[in-house]
Amino acid sequence: MFLIFFTMEKLIIRISLTCILIIWMTGILISFLPIPAKIMNYLFPMLKLCYSHICHQYPPKSFHWDNVYLLVCARCAGIYSGALITSLFSLILSFKNLPPNRALLFSVVPMLIDVIAYNAGLYEYSKIIAFSTGVLSGSVCFLYIMNAFENIFMKIFKGIN
Amino acid sequence: MKKYLPALVCGFGAGVASIIPFLKSFTCCLIVPAASYFALLLYIKSGENGVSDRIKASKALFLGIMTGIFAAVFSTCFDVLITFLTRPDDIKLAVMELDKILKDMPEAGSTKGITDLLYKMSEDIQNYGFSAIYTVSMFFSSLIMDTIFGIIGGLIGMQVLNNRQKRNDSNNFQ
Numbered sequence: 067m068f069l070i071f072f073t074m075e076k077l078i079i080r081i082s083l084t085c086i087l088i089i090w091m092t093g094i095l096i097s098f099l100p101i102p103a104k105i106m107n108y109l110f111p112m113l114k115l116c117y118s119h120i121c122h123q124y125p126p127k128s129f130h131w132d133n134v135y136l137l138v139c140a141r142c143a144g145i146y147s148g149a150l151i152t153s154l155f156s157l158i159l160s161f162k163n164l165p166p167n168r169a170l171l172f173s174v175v176p177m178l179i180d181v182i183a184y185n186a187g188l189y190e191y192s193k194i195i196a197f198s199t200g201v202l203s204g205s206v207c208f209l210y211i212m213n214a215f216e217n218i219f220m221k222i223f224k225g226i227n
Numbered sequence: 228m229k230k231y232l233p234a235l236v237c238g239f240g241a242g243v244a245s246i247i248p249f250l251k252s253f254t255c256c257l258i259v260p261a262a263s264y265f266a267l268l269l270y271i272k273s274g275e276n277g278v279s280d281r282i283k284a285s286k287a288l289f290l291g292i293m294t295g296i297f298a299a300v301f302s303t304c305f306d307v308l309i310t311f312l313t314r315p316d317d318i319k320l321a322v323m324e325l326d327k328i329l330k331d332m333p334e335a336g337s338t339k340g341i342t343d344l345l346y347k348m349s350e351d352i353q354n355y356g357f358s359a360i361y362t363v364s365m366f367f368s369s370l371i372m373d374t375i376f377g378i379i380g381g382l383i384g385m386q387v388l389n390n391r392q393k394r395n396d397s398n399n400f401q
Contacts, residue, residue: 107329107340108340108341110325110328110329111325111329111341111345114325115364115365115368116368116371116372117372118368119369119372119373120256120372120376122251133331134328134331142256145256164386164390166390167387167390167391170383170387207379207383210382210383210386210387211382211383214284214382214383214386215382217284218284218285221284
């Protein structure tokens with residue numbers, strides 16, 4: 067897993083995925099960026115609408131700074147942050163073998179337990195817990211996505227060569 | 228038509244699930260990826276894929292994309308229908324909140340152009356139950372997002388199912 071030498075094609079794929087995730091996270095953090103008002107007035111509603119399809123965007127469940135909120139809830143922010151962190155590590159670590167299916171299941175279970183527990187009223191919603199469980203599942207899910215893209219594009223590269 | 232059936236069925240299910248308020252807040256981004264995974268399962272069950280064959284990446288991508296597209300179409304249809312029937316106030320409240328958010332931003336300027344458009348949209352919904360701006364914007368935004376998440380679900384599902392197939396094959400070999 068910790069072999070740091072991998073092919074140029076894999077490195078290109080991983081860099082591309084990291085860039086896509088950076089763009090995705092930039093969209094989530096758009097409220098905090100110093101973008102001119104003329105652009106922001108059209109960009110912000112468009113992004114809010116796009117992210118509304120994948121997140122309830124409920125303000126009490128979102129991180130905020132000075133009354134400015136992220137475009138997704140704490141859990142979703144955790145998922146995408148976890149994926150971004152793993153993608154950055156993937157640029158220096160080989161992640162040669164895909165983790166077993168059990169790892170994916172175990173990474174999602176804390177998140178499910180958190181959702182069920184606070185919906186059942188066992189405790190108050192905690193952004194930190196939601197974020198942490200999201201980071202765990204996002205990190206593992208990214209490995210599966212990265213592996214799939216590598217398999218697809220390696221075949222294409224071999225076909226071209 | 229048969230090749231679209233798993234995606235159609237699961238996309239329809241995802242479209243229905245996405246408008247149920249409780250389910251939406253419970254699962255948010257997992258609905259469409261889960262639908263893509265089930266589309267792959269249906270595809271395997273239908274026998275189109277050989278019994279011991281792995282799922283190809285191209286097939287997983289195709290099913291993921293089609294599931295996302297069908298989910299976007301159905302969720303937009305249901306959303307427009309429900310908006311027409313109920314004419315909810317929450318769209319107007321959301322527009323007012325958005326206006327406030329834009330004015331509170333660090334680089335806030337005049338929000339006149341976009342907020343006029345959004346207020347007209349909410350007025351049309353209140354008066355007629357339908358707004359072309361709302362429908363088109365909902366459709367295209369859900370088409371983009373659901374397709375992306377459909378692809379993600381398809382790829383993760385392919386890996387999970389192929390891992391399972393690989394384990395079954397090695398157990399059978401022993």
